[in-house]
Amino acid sequence: MAGNKFWGGDSSSSDSDSDSDSEEEEKPVAAAAAPRKMARWAEASSSEDEGVAQRRVVRSHTDKKNEQMLEGIKVMKNHMKIDDYASTITDYESLLRMLEKLRLQMEQDGGPPKAFIKAIGSLEDYVEKQHEEIQEKKQKGIKLPDNKNKAFNTLRAKVKKGNKPFADDLAQLHADPDAFQSDEEPEASDSASEASAEGERSSSSDSSSSSSSSDSSSSDSDSDSDSSSDTGSASSDSDSDSFDSSGKSDTSDGDGDEDLVRERKMLRWLITPEKLAERERKAELAKAKEAENKAKEKEKRDRKKEKGEDGRSTATGRERKGKDEPEEYTSKELTNKVTEITQQRGRKAFDRKAYMDKLQKLLVHAAKHGPLEQLYIYASMVSADFDNTGSAFAAMKIEMWNEALTKVNKMLPLLVESHNNIKNGTADEKSAEQNTDVEDPKSHTRLQELYLAYVEKLDDELYKALQFNSDVYGSEYHEILANSSKCLVLLNRTLRFYETVGQPQPLGEVASRLMEQLYYKPDSLNARVYEAVPHTMSDEKKEDWIWPDDSKAYMGKLCHYVWATGDQRLRRRACLCQAYHLALHDCFQPARDLLHLGNFQEQAAESDVHTQILYNRVIAQIGLSAFRLGKITEAHNCLMDVCQYNKGRELLAQGLSYAKNMERSAEQEKAERQRQLPYHMHINLEVLESAQHICAMLLEVPNMAMQAIDPSNKRIISKVLRRALETYDKQQYTGPPETAKDSVVAAAKDLQRGDWAKACAQLEGLQLWHHIDTNHPENGEKVKAMITEKMKVEALRTYLFSYASIYDAFHLDQLVEMFNLDGRQVHSTISKMMIKEEITAFWDESSKYVLVQHVEPTPLQRLAITLAERAVQAVENNERLVDLKTGGFAFKDAGRSQPGLNTDSGKGGKGRMGKGFDMKADQKGAKGKGRGKGSSFGGQPVRRAGGWENARAGALRGGTGQRGWSTGIRA
Template sequence: MSRFFRKADDSDSDSESSSEEELMSSDDEAPKAAASTTKPAMSRFLRSAGDDSDSESESESESEEESMSEDEEKGKKKSRFLRTEDSDEESDEDEGKRVVKSARDKRLEEMEASGKQMDNALKINDWVAISNEFDKLVRMVQRQQNLAEPVPPFYLRQLQTLESSLNAALAKEKEAKKKMNASNARALTAMKQKVKKVMKEYEIDLKKFQEDPEAFEREFNASVSTEVPAAKPKKKKAVDEEDEGDEEFKTVGKGGKSYQFTPETILKNLQAVQEARGKKNTDRAEQIRILEKLLEVAVTSYQQIRVLLALISARFDYNSSVSSYMPIELWTSAQKEVDQLVGILVRNPKYAIQETTEDYDELVERSPETEKDAIVLVRGSIISFVDRLDDEFTKSLQHIDPHGTEYVDRLKDEKSLYCTICRAQTLYEQTKQDDPLGRVIMRRLEHIYSKPDAVVQALESAVSASDIKPSITFSQSSTKQLIHSLCIHLYKSGNSLLRTRAMLSHIYHYALHNDFHTARDMLLMSHLQESVHSADVATQILYNRTVVQVGLSAFRVGLIRESQQILQDIFATQRVKELLAQGVHQRYQVLTPEQEKAERQRQLPFHMHINTELLEAAFLVSSMLVEIPLLASIENEEQKRKTISKSFRRLLDFADRQVFTGPPESTRDHIMQASRALQDGEWEKCRDLVQGIKIWSLMPEAASVKEMLTKRIQEEGLRTYLFTYAPHYSTLSLSLLSRTFSLPLRGVTSIVSKMIWNEELSASLDHATGVLVFHRVEVMRSHQLAQVLADKLNTMVEQNEKALDQKLGNAANWNDRGDGQKGDKRGEQTQERRRGGERRGGVRGGARGGRGARFAQGLGSQMPGAQRNRG
């Protein structure tokens, strides 16, 4: 039975049994031994007020303490958890004997424990356990280095042991007939790379350790012994110093340096802190504490500016790891200090911060009155602080689970960050610095271009409540005016990258608000599709997001064909998540750790993602409404090769090959079964299946979108019916078609007339009787072959044009279009070439000829109706 469930009777019985065993050995000493064994057992769990005298007598008698057995010592250790007020004297004695270990000693003990585990695993050749313990050991050493502590000799000795063991294991593995299992072999290979990398990192320390291990250990022990008293001074010394009557407060830092915090010594202490910045053994946390105390005693504006610049930089330098994000507490403190610094500069316009200033004596305090030009320049950069705050905020969102409450709590900090960006914009508007002003406006635009109006209004309300406001503020009418004003300012900037990103953000905002035609025209007139492949990765991601949002905008307003052809560009690559920076594509080739880290750093936060399932639903439904009538209009096997959406045709063929079709579960199942129903003329079943897709609820104005889809399904169902059953009719009543597809008679007449005009249907309308009269036209074999040959030639011309455009685009530079002239000229040449191609190779009304400028040249498809829109 466990001792925690033992009753008083059990303890007594145990003690009595032990006393009976001792009676067998000695009759005279038995009563004393029994008494000495029972009383501590009683005092462990059932100590009462009557046992005080016994406990006091035991604590005072030194002879009984010396004769205590190991069992009694364990009992006293256990009694600490159940100690009462009656055992105060015993607790005082325990505190006197207790050994207090520092954090450094605890870390060293943990390292040694990991080393022992590795040694035990080496004996049994368990490289999986060795790899896990080695990773743990490396993390502890890195943590120790972040605290500016030297590398322990034990770690270097362990590295040497691992290297020799690795070489022996690899040599033995090559010669062994029976190979080790796959997991152990992979761990062995991974350990070889890890140890090689770590030994290269500590190459200097290893060289010193190999030359003289004893001297290295003595140096390590000396550094440990000198740092411990300075870190934790004893209470007696502090009391003695107070009794001596020191008037000024001094702080003893690492290495015995003393800091005196007075307004007169601020600049001197600040210079000492800055000289220690970046050195290997610098304690970053101690530097931050010193700078915080310097900020408290700063009096003048110049002192506050200098200390704040150093303090913000120290907070950003605290976390040197690139993979992890800045702690939220440090980020919040840095954001408040940036706000404080901007407020000081706005209220004191005679002080200016610039990245490049003339050299001056940093120990001499400057004031506007002592300067000739009445402007004091301080070396620093507010825009770099703002960029770092924004980047660390994004990095933290990348590492936090988006489905937890921590992510939502972190998103609340965006309002304060947005206010800081707007305050920095006000500062640069006051100082009239164009380049930093453009950068900070771009940061502000990136926070609002993709958000709904309600979120933008919430962010702008916080700015309006601030004491420092920029000149470009929010208008109560809509957010379009705010986005337009910010983009117009960036269009005038001399930085071509800012102009490009501003244009893409502006187009994205128009598409988000269902203004498809404006967004499409701006994208075509910018000619970005011709040179975006030369831009940086972040700009290419923004371009892909903009194109996708334009396609969704076309879908929402009912332009199904345009939406299908725009979205086909990105779905043809089968790398949708990677191109939108919402996931890493699983390639066949293995990425290096650096490449994989760079890929993950480009990922957008979860709240900025475009729902890929909704995007796929819009693309597949659009493809269904375009492809199904095309399939019904095919007359022979040669024309079956003509496809608009290969991905949709592949999914449809796979669905047709299935023997058994169950009820739809996913979005693809709904759309594939709806396509079959549309082919069979069951438009009502097709409507129910499409509207049954649950993902439509995530689309804005879902009710109007479903209503639009119902109308388009009716129209395309009518066209599919006419293509399918035209050979079986001589005449067909328009009123019957109207009742069958629940369309108005005028709408049926319009659809049929358009099909006749486009030569898709060989028929004529008899308005007197309201009948559609079909004509039998026998197409000769030579005519069919000529038609197929014309289609192939048209496809070849389009492929040649695409290859030529890619060649011209690769030859052009990204900055060639700084004034817009070269891009416009190239666009005019392409336009003229395609006009000539349409005049030469127009087939069946020219609908399948050259379609104009493309959205995404790198993705390899073409923009629908671009030539008509430009013309």
């Protein structure tokens, strides 16, 4: 035949059909030995090189996956027979993965393969049976090895979880096992099919040879026309097509028949019924898509004609698609549909609006199945809203925040309904089982945790929006701040729900969030917010929105909820919030006691940065509370910790403080910006600094006046004020004060002269009096009047310290008139000074005159004392230099009196060490060797009970010893 030459046959082969069988058997051998010609047309198969003709068996992708699944089931059953739990886990997981690849077939068949259902059913029965046997063995004292016991527990948990989606199919299996036998036939007959494989291939080759002989002419013509176009595809498809698993074929039909060989080679281009069905399906899909596109174009044109718009909306198209959806969903189908829709999140070209519309339509079906299905859909919608939260420094848009808030508000009634169903026992058995499984995405516990997470996320995003808004006076900031009342409503409703449920952990977390919203606001502001909220509510809910009269007790109740959680960080923050709220409402003593009893000073150092900032805010607010109450010393101690070194802005997280020698990296600056507080939570720094300077003035000015007559008093209360006064004295020209600090310094200079009226006038224009009391702004005048009285008293004390050495007596009425004070107050002030031994005076019998005892040192004695102190300092410096060179450090000479003696007798004789030796004081103590009265205490003077009499006597009697100076005044 001419065709045989074209298809790669040898030109010497015979064309007649009357050749003998022996000739037919010899020709393939000769053809295999001879060099092949035109191999690119037909002789590309490796099986032909071996002289074996292999029949191609065409199988679909689904058939391959089914065979793999059956093989996996067989392997799993073998592992179950030998109780290999670890391998059974692997087999079970691989079966579930295979089932995912058969999703298209499952949708067509209406469920998973019956062989799979039967396999997992048998595995479940096997696991339960093994569990019972293991329990019986445990009762007898026989235990499995640890690794095997762990593997079995893992297998049991995975089977229990993995079989839940197929609960309905497993119920049918237990009800009618015979209905699940059809899919097992291939597995049972694997050996039979392998045994008869050769017979089937031989019979199929016979039938194909008969059919090919009748159509040889047509096939030749087809191959001639298509050979040029299909050569490349044939070579590429030959590797991907699946052939028969056996590498041998029955060649008894006549290996020398060239027609049969050619037909076998052409089978790779054979069009099977499966391929025809696939082509028809693709063609139908293409036609349907084309018709849908035409309908869309027509719809757009119609909308343009009717509305004159560009046709962006696709509502009609969505309605048309909705008609294809089923009218009713089962619970399982609804869950699968929601899961399928949620998997679109994060993909390219994700349309959020279409996503929300799809889930919104499913809510109608979910309402028929109970609250859990609706909660599951709402949770999916809120999760998509939070996808647009932005970065760490970019907050969620307020429009998106409001949309998420609306959905979360709708979740709460459904959560209450689900809880009531569980509590009353009205939930069905399946739902009750779901509620107890935390890992089930539709369980009540899981959805409740998601709801709480959404509430916290909304609170965090609102805080971030306020935190990173730079225009604090703009309308945008005010709009965001107005939404804080909505967040407050959500937190209150959530708190009441968890109070009803009685779950301490989530209740404490919500109470902590609520305290963070309320602690820095005065009662007047909170009361107004609570009055404005109920206008949008029903009458029965308005009772819940009444701000309590005793807000401190309410904050204590919330703190008690937080304390029950056991979280140390939440506990600390709750107590600090409570202390801040107490101090804000002038409860200074309870706030200070709360800090001291809780030892928060040490705990704050071990806490995170945000808790340390809250602690600094509490200290600042306690200082302001003490200032409002007239506790000047306590207020100065608190405010000095915050305002010292000009770091109040940084310590309170109200801005970044920039110094000349301070350099920050980009990471440090980002971290500091991330911990900044929103503007509406700031404490007025000018108020803090003004209050601190006024307290320093009231304490330091009398102290400086007392040090003028008592040089041994080295106490410094406020270095900042002293430096400011020194700078003020060095100025050649002093203009009117410009800042609050300048006003206080000017008032301090007037107070030093005893001119209290002018000092009060200097403080008249401060903004402090308008902002000192945020709860009751009208109390600013009361605070100013109180500070004026304090200034009068301190002016009296300063006057007595400065001029007591000049006068022999003071008349009470004269002092009352000079300082515009009440007589009883003047009497009380002077009496306190006498008791503290600040002045040496006493009242006469009528208590109208203050009789002054002139025991103060004279000017000459003061100069002598000053000279003695400087001489002691010089000797000390010289001896330190000698000790530094010799290495003695004041302990080399044992016969010398050691420095730093702390004894009342002061008899530090030669060769003896006095009592009360102080190692720390040794570094600063004087080097006195004399026998004068008095004692040395670290170079710092300490006032003794003898007052100025002992000091003066010690100075007069003190003399020079063997080495150095003796200073009895250093008591």
